[in-house]
Amino acid sequence: MLVAIEGADGVGKATAAARLHARLTAAGRNAIVIGFPRYGETVAGVTIGRLLAGELPVAASPHAAAVLYALDRFEWRQAILDAQAAHDVVIFDRYIASNMAYQAAKMDGAAARALMDWILALETGQFALPRPDLSIYLDTPWEMARELILRKAQRSYTDRAYDEYEADAALQARVRANYEAMVAAGLLAPWRVVRASEDGAMRDPEVIAAEIASHIPTAAR
Ligand SMILES: Nc1ncnc2c1ncn2[C@@H]1O[C@H](COP(=O)(O)OP(=O)(O)O)[C@@H](O)[C@H]1O
Numbered sequence: 001m002l003v004a005i006e007g008a009d010g011v012g013k014a015t016a017a018a019r020l021h022a023r024l025t026a027a028g029r030n031a032i033v034i035g036f037p038r039y040g041e042t043v044a045g046v047t048i049g050r051l052l053a054g055e056l057p058v059a060a061s062p063h064a065a066a067v068l069y070a071l072d073r074f075e076w077r078q079a080i081l082d083a084q085a086a087h088d089v090v091i092f093d094r095y096i097a098s099n100m101a102y103q104a105a106k107m108d109g110a111a112a113r114a115l116m117d118w119i120l121a122l123e124t125g126q127f128a129l130p131r132p133d134l135s136i137y138l139d140t141p142w143e144m145a146r147e148l149i150l151r152k153a154q155r156s157y158t159d160r161a162y163d164e165y166e167a168d169a170a171l172q173a174r175v176r177a178n179y180e181a182m183v184a185a186g187l188l189a190p191w192r193v194v195r196a197s198e199d200g201a202m203r204d205p206e207v208i209a210a211e212i213a214s215h216i217p218t219a220a221r
């Protein structure tokens with residue numbers, strides 16, 4: 001089973017993926033976490049690192065950035081298929097929906113929706129990447145995520161506290177709106193929305209992981 005953990009920057013995806021992995025492993029399941037982008041490991045991943053650090057000498061259009069992120073997964077495709085064959089559950093820390101939510105956040109209205117459809121067709125069609133069996137949208141307000149981003153460990157690709165996307169509050173709001181639109185439209189469905197915070201505080205990571213696990217069919221958890 002392929003489970004994608006999705007959401008905006010700093011909502012706790014890596015933490016939730018690790019806790020879910022620990023829960024499944026403790027229950028005797030063979031699980032693995034695969035995160036995207038693969039910063040130092042693919043041609044596209046190296047380029048994406050430079051892009052996010054603001055080091056590319058040219059501006060990346062939304063389509064160009066989308067192809068880079070899709071290529072990163074395509075370069076990792078065999079590893080995904082191998083992991084799928086060898087494990088009960090593969091947990092993605094970001095997957096195709098991230099590309100749709102973030103790159104479409106740089107465009108307006110009909111063009112945004114058209115770009116989402118274009119990315120979905122590229123990644124699942126031409127690049128033949130497997131669709132997730134379940135996508136989890138981790139939801140928390142930007143004000144809360146902003147604080148958590150500052151607590152993140154040093155990143156491999158930048159010394160800055162916020163990367164190019166994280167520094168843009170308006171973009172982060174559109175990313176949230178795009179995820180909500182994807183959930184509503186059932187793009188890359190099935191989706192389950194899990195709240196990472198409530199009443200102005202983050203929920204316990206174990207509680208979040210337990211809720212995510214509850215959405216995985218009993219046979220697999
Ligand atoms: N539920 C939570 N409660 C408190 N802190 C959290 C929680 N989830 C994540 N964090 C912390 O917030 C920061 C960002 O979390 P991370 O999992 O890296 O987010 P993401 O992968 O969504 O960018 C990290 O320092 C992490 O330890």
Ligand SMILES: Cc1cn([C@H]2C[C@H](O)[C@@H](COP(=O)(O)OP(=O)(O)O)O2)c(=O)[nH]c1=O
Pocket residue numbers: 009036037052069070094095096098099100102103155163165166
């Ligand atoms: C995987 C992926 C990420 N992104 C964006 C979302 C993030 O803002 C950015 C970096 O991913 P992120 O998971 O936030 O990396 P890190 O936690 O190390 O900073 O790339 C896309 O636009 N498309 C994609 O396919």
